[in-house]
Amino acid sequence: KILSLIVSFFTSVYVTKWKEFFPLKEFRYPPSFHSRVISCASIEVLQQYLAWRQNDCHVNNQYETCLWMLIKHGKSENEPNDEQALNLMNSCAVAVLEEFEDITFAYGVSDEYSFVLKNASMFYQRQASEIVSVIVSFFTSMYVVKWKEFFPQKKLNYPPSFDGRAVCYPSSDIIRDYLAWRQVDCHINNQYNTCFWMLVKSGKSKSEAQGCLKGTQAREKNELLIQKFGIDYSKLPLMFRQGSSIFRARTEKSVASENKSSVEKVWNKVLVSHCNIIEPSFWMAHPSILNEEPPL
Secondary structure (H helix, E strand, C coil), X not given: CHHXXXXXXXXXXXXXXXXXXXXXXXXXXXXCCCCCCCCCCCHHHHHHHHHHHHHHHHHHHHHHHHHHHHHHCCCCCCCCCCHHHHHHHHHHHHHHHHHXXXXXXXXXXXXXXXXXXXXXXXXXXXXXXHHHHHHHHHHHHHHHHHHHHHCCCCCCCCCCCCCCCCCCCCCHHHHHHHHHHHHHHHHHHHHHHHHHHHHHHXXXXXXXXXXXXXXXXXXXXXXXXXXXXXXXXXXXXXHHHHCEEEEEEEEEEEEECCCCCEEEEEEEEEEEECCCCCCHHHHHHCHHHHCCCCCC
């Protein structure tokens, strides 16, 4: 009730104040806002969350500014998804998990990656600045080393850099909520970007494409893609729609022993999966990721 009341009032005020800020622009479609409740265990957790949101604002704005300037000058990558660039990011994240045993899970979308450490980890004595710096540094190093593997014909013209920060979540439920939000965000952004770039490629200007998509819901975007461009959004690669999850999974393999008899070798292999991490079934199948008890 609290959530619905706040969202309802915010929407009402938004509509009421529209003419105050856009006196010459017609309100063509009723807006809607989505939200959810996050329970913070302490003031410190709340402060960390708000600080992360502010940093996220900066990072996203910086990214969008760079992206549109590159587009303006005709230097953008494949739109809306560069599969090789995503595979490069995934390969770097796999290397991070192989290098640091305390990292149990990673989720990546576009040029962003989230890494989850064991809840009882003493990695670098739990010093946030040291943890972030070593992970970011190693990831960047792998990105440069692996560049030619994924782009053999393309020169790396400028040394890449990544920024990161550490957030301490008080429970595995909140970590799952965060990762679920990241996957939902992946879907929303990919669906919008797919529609946007198809409209641009069909001859519309970027502002016209934005105007066509303004106020549209998921169903309307799906209809646009299939009716105008013959694209079934549900058939697009899972990596684009659901992002990439990286984790260790128990693997068994038969190997020959010294006396030539076959023995089973068991180890934890780092896997890349484009799976649904919103539903509980994934976490029930992999309880060790968040150090949870397996279901009975």
